[in-house]
Amino acid sequence: MPRLGDISINLNFDEKSKLKLRAIAKHVGALADELDRIDNLWQCECGAINYEEYHAEQKAYRRECKSCGESYLIPNDELPTRLEGSE
Template sequence: MANVSGITIGLEFDSKSKLKLRAIAKHVGALADELDRIDNAWMCDCGSTEYKTTFEDNFLMDNQCMGCGKHFSLPIDDELPTQLESSD
């Protein structure tokens, strides 16, 4: 008896199915990126994820937790998206 080291499955798709799978893969990648941003979002020691950012003359002056009032520094680009992103 031959020694089989794995299983091979061959699949064939028509053109529309291939395009659909590519679209799914593209959006799954964008979803994974957004979920990663959510997982890595800032959270205060009090458990709040809401904060107020104060600017003066377009310069970041202060970040303050809305839960406990603690002041902290946070990179400006570390904010979560406010609307769904499209990956065109």
């Protein structure tokens, strides 16, 4: 199999184009965070994702499924530590 050589590309952007690319990068990052949040969304054993959350004790929260009523203790280390989209 032949070996391909390195390819070098130079791109020059004006200031507006640079700002546009930065805006795109910022929103792509926020989108990736949101998709990750959806992938890691808590789900009850019944398959529902809607729940109420209550403070149960210092080291845990209680989540109660709105669909089946099942209740779970969730350790604080599984709860989000930053706001969505924050840096």
